[in-house]
Amino acid sequence: xxxxxxxxxxxxxxxxxxxxxxxxxxxxxxxxxxxxxxxxxxxxxxxxxxxxxxxxxxxxxxxxxxxxxxxxxxxxxxxxxxxxxxxxxxxxxxxxxxxxxxxxxxxxxxxxxxxxxxxxxxxxxxxxxxxxxxxxxxxxxxxxxxxxxxxxxxxxxxxxxxxxxxxxxxxxxxxxxxxxxxxxxxxxxxxxxxxxxxxxxxxxxxxxxxxxxxxxxxxxxxxxxxxxxxxxxxxxxxxxxxxxxxxxxxxxxxxxxxxxxxxxxxxxxxxxxxxxxxxxxxxxxxxxxxxxxxxxxx
Numbered sequence: 001x002x003x004x005x006x007x008x009x010x011x012x013x014x015x016x017x018x019x020x021x022x023x024x025x026x027x028x029x030x031x032x033x034x035x036x037x038x039x040x041x042x043x044x045x046x047x048x049x050x051x052x053x054x055x056x057x058x059x060x061x062x063x064x065x066x067x068x069x070x071x072x073x074x075x076x077x078x079x080x081x082x083x084x085x086x087x088x089x090x091x092x093x094x095x096x097x098x099x100x101x102x103x104x105x106x107x108x109x110x111x112x113x114x115x116x117x118x119x120x121x122x123x124x125x126x127x128x129x130x131x132x133x134x135x136x137x138x139x140x141x142x143x144x145x146x147x148x149x150x151x152x153x154x155x156x157x158x159x160x161x162x163x164x165x166x167x168x169x170x171x172x173x174x175x176x177x178x179x180x181x182x183x184x185x186x187x188x189x190x191x192x193x194x195x196x197x198x199x200x201x202x203x204x205x206x207x208x209x210x211x212x213x214x215x216x217x218x219x220x221x222x223x224x225x226x227x228x229x230x231x232x233x234x235x236x237x238x239x240x241x242x243x244x245x246x247x248x249x250x251x252x253x254x255x256x257x258x259x260x261x262x263x264x265x266x267x268x269x270x271x272x273x274x275x276x277x278x279x280x281x282x283x284x285x286x287x288x289x290x291x292x293x294x295x296x297x298x
Contacts, residue, residue: 004027004028004029005028005061005062005063005093005153006028006029006031006060006061006062006063007020007023007028007029007030007031007061007062007063007064007065007153008030008031008032008033008051008057008058008061008063008064008065008088009023009030009031009032009033009043009048009057009065009066009067010032010033010034010054010057010058010064010065010066010067010068010077010084011034011066011067011068011073011077011098012032012034012036012039012040012042012043012067013034013039013067013068013069014128014131014233014234014235014236015067015097015124015127015128015131016034016067016068017039017042017043018128018131018132019067019097019131019136019157020032020043020046020048020065021043021046021048022131022134022156022157023153023156023157024046024047024048025156026156028153028156029049030043030047030048030049031048031049031050031051031056031057031060031061032048032049032050032051032057033050033051033052033053033054033056033057053082054077054082054083054084054087055082055086055087058084058087058088058092059087059088059089060089061088061089061092062092062093063092063093063094063095063150063153064084064088064092064093064094064095065095065096065097066078066084066094066095066096066097066098067097067098068098069098069239069242070098070099070100070239070242071100071101071104073098074096074098074100074104074108075104075108078094078108078111078112079111084117085111085112085115085117086115088115088117090115090116090117091116091117091118092117092118093117093118093119093120093146093149093150094108094112094117094118094119094120095119095120095122095150095153096108096119096120096121096122097122097123097124097138098123099123099171099174099175099178099239099242099243099246100121100123100171100246101171101246101249101250102121102141102168102169102171102172102175102250103168104171105119105121105141105167105168105170105171106167106168108121109121109142109167109168110167118142118143118146119142119146119167120140120141120142120143120146120147120150120170121140121141121142121167121168121169121170121171122138122139122140122141122142122150122154122170123138123139123170123171123173123174124136124137124138124139124157124158124174125137125139125174125177125181126158127221127234127235128233128234128235129221129234130158131157134156134157134158134159135158135159136157136158136159136160137158137159137160137161137177138154138157138158138160138161138162139162139164139169139170139173139174139177140154140161140162140163140164140169140170141163141164141165141166141167141168141169141170141171141172142163142166142167142170143166144163147163171246172250174243175243175246175247175250176247178240178243178244178246178247179244179247179258179261181218181240181281182240182243182244182261182264182265182268182281182284183260183261183264184216184218184219185218185222185281185282185284186264186267186284186288188216188218188219188222188226189226189282189284189285189287189288190288191209191214192206192226192285192288193285193288193289193292193294196294197292197294202226202227203227206219206223206226206227210223222282225280225282225285226282226285229285231276231279231280231282231283231286232279232280233278233279233280234280235280235281236277236278236279236280236281237268237271237272237276237277237278237279237280237281237283237284238272238277238278240268240281241265241268241269241272241277244261244264244265244268244269245265247261247265248261248262248265267284267287268281268284270287271283271284271286271287274287274290
């Protein structure tokens with residue numbers, strides 16, 4: 001029998017499925033619940049256990065991990081008679097790895113404490129590839145002792161693991177991350193169209209840019225998307241639109257100006273309004289192409 005804590009995993013989407021599978025590979029017993037039956041089948045095929053409800057998944061768990069799209073979904077799975085707080089055992093650790101508003105995380109921690117449940121907010125960066133490769137950056141808010149207890153588990157999921165402060169701090173840092181990523185993708189997209197309209201070999205140009213000060217994780221991860229115009233979702237425009245709403249609202253609350261971020265937030269919203277919300281966020285390139293009257297190879 002393993003001495004590792006028993007894990008309940010709620011939310012098995014693009015990120016959640018490979019992350020849960022990495023915990024199974026690391027020797028953890030993982031019981032999962034999600035709304036899609038095929039995702040439960042995938043978990044079972046990887047060696048996990050499929051549950052029929054949230055209550056069933058969390059009842060015997062030492063650690064409950066959630067990875068769902070946004071604050072409303074976190075609240076839906078956490079609260080109410082069928083939710084996590086009413087069914088998890090006293091003393092359990094709830095780790096929410098979703099990207100939500102800092103205030104939602106703060107409120108969840110307070111309500112969970114009243115039930116004897118500890119909470120960490122631990123959003124991640126790295127996209128689908130980072131989740132699959134277990135090299136995510138994990139930014140954590142909560143008590144130091146709870147972070148220390150969860151560290152071995154985090155190490156099965158990521159490479160850069162940092163406690164950023166009290167409850168909500170992880171989400172605040174994730175909001176800043178999403179701001180930087182969106183602005184970076186937009187800059188790369190503009191460069192791609194500029195280079196192509198100038199008749200430059202795009203592959204060669206991106207190679208040399210990647211080796212200089214313009215190089216970034218975004219450019220390295222998204223270069224092939226730009227070259228092939230393959231926008232299969234690793235991280236959907238819909239979700240980045242949600243995140244840009246989080247960061248612009250949070251910045252307004254603390255009096256921080258986001259002059260460039262506000263423009264990019266509008267460009268993300270525009271792309272979503274044009275029907276591209278289900279595409280990868282590298283599809284910001286499509287918006288620049290439309291503004292420039294450009295198509296690949298033109």
